[in-house]
Amino acid sequence: MAAAGAVTTVAASYVPRTRDSFLHLLSKAVTLSHLTELHAQLLHNGFQSDIATTTKLTHRLFDFSAVHHARSLFFSFPEPDRFLCNVLVKGLASNESPRSAIAAFKRLRERKSIDLGPDNFTYAFVIPAAASVGDVKVGISLHGQVIVGGFCSDLFIGSALIDLYFKLGRDDMARKVFDEMPERDAVLCNTMVSGLGRSSRFEDSIGIFRRMVSGDGPKVDCTTVISVLPAVAELQDMRLGLEVHCLAIKLGFYSHVSVLTGLISLYSKCGAIRSANLLFGQIGRRDLISWNAMISGYAQNGLTEAAVSLFQEMQMSNVSPNPVTITSILSACAQLGALSLGQWVHGLIKSNKFDSNIYVSTALIDMYAKCGSIVEARRLFESIPNKNDVTWNAMISGYGLHGHGQEALKLFHEMVSSGTPLTRITFLSILHACSHSGLVKEGEQIFKSMKRDHGFEPISEHNACMVDILGRAGKLKEALDFIEGIPGDPGTPIWSTLLGACMVHKDTNVARMASEKLFESDPGNMGYYVLMSNIYSSDKNYPGAAFVRQVAKKRNLSKTPGCTLIEIHQKPHVFKAGDWSHPLSRAIYAELERLNGKMKEAGYQAETMTSLHDVEEEEKELMVNVHSEKLAIAFGLLSTEPGTEIRIFKNLRICLDCHTASKYISRVTQRVIVARDANRFHRFEDGVCSCGDYW
């Protein structure tokens, strides 16, 4: 059969054909081998210098990604015209790389023997290629050629140039091209709306949109709505968001997937996750991007469990994840401390070859650091060739989280010498690292150099970091002086930081001052009452503690319940204070009893009922109830082999008693205990914590 088929094919190739029949067959070809065969027939029939069939064949070869074949066909052709050149440039841009398209374009221009005289179509192909390469020189030269060629008022080229300048980071030039256009259509304006949004010029992006809505210029179309949504989302402008949503409904775009996706992202960023979810349910055919938007929406709003289960649902719907999906899931893993899920995702990344994506690799570093594997995070960091500012920031803050201040400092200086641009977040990360490691001098130096050498004016978060550095180190007087020196209102976060420092250093006087400011500026926040009450308790001022709690109670405030998570054999177990709901509760409490005995022998002193004589019954119970941290640790000890590291995650800051107890437990059991709390990591080993009690 096969032999017979081959004979027929060969025979067919000797049938002479006309140009029209060749053109017809070329456009009908459905496989690359058809095309190759037709090429052979063209040569056999003497069509090698026919421009129409050669152009068609080149075009079709690019359709099948036969780049080499197409290229050699082109260059063996003696006198290509503009159209054939356009086919080559366009084909290279979409098949091979924008770079080779630009290179081909340049070569063609240099071949003076051919009168190329690139037309507006050529520019419409080559300008986007230059834009995606981000080559400034090529870009500016192309703009010059457009002016010389007299194509300035061409709307296609105008839009391409505007987009090019945005991608080159020259929004001033984009604006200039836009302003000088004699006539504007929707595409041109849309290019401006989206470009301004991508350049973080959110208000300006919305400004162009508003003008279109008010009837000044071309009418708003579907793309306009889609393009303006990211800017609205970034500003978290819910009012405008609702306006845009209404407009979309009015114009009939309400069921358009991209519009709905943009709205989902908008509502997620505004914290309106219910609305986002509602819209997600309205999408007829969910595509990859809409799944991603919803997954990321959940992850951003702390609904990490929901994010992970939607990820699973997405895979069951036979939609394959891409690097964007992976990034959101890794961010959820990092928040959850879900190392085993994170490792599984890492496997997925390797098998899908997503490693080279910088968002993915940065999110991986962050995940490993936040899940306790700082060594693995660093190993990955070293293997990344194209690190950006965010990558460095993630690694520096990872070290900070683990209390490795010196490593963080070393990396910070390496970052400076690497020439990577520093950002405000870089300074927040390194200042936090200093505060978590008690590096006061170093922190002060960096704070000074931030303004002096790098031109960053400190914002309130940086000031809060400095207060934290001084406060944690016990320099409460200096911290107060520092606050005095801040121009204007220092702001709530600063006082809250100071209050936290008072907790560590049991300074009731400064604490009272800070808490007064806080109760005044943010009376509905239970956190400050809890903190103040804990400060009184740790100073053994139980009536004071009880009083603060009573005030909070009268104001009907409730505390976020503390809970601790531990993963055993890839299964999560969550404990609350005084929890008896776990099936192994009896064994867990027995283990705690046993541990208490051993810890006391080693010198541990727990708060006892007798020391709480001035406290009301209800308060007493709260104070001596077995905290979730201890339950999780005891369960971990029972469920793992001796010597295994215990990893726990707490949603709030670990309390003083549990911190001390964990140190003792690590000694008497000879186990390493790693505790991730709301602030940082604590690694307890042989009676010592890695935080050096700077918690």
Added chain:
DNA sequence: CTAGGGTTAG
């Protein structure tokens, strides 16, 4: 020629 989704700090 334009359009929706992603990483770091708090």
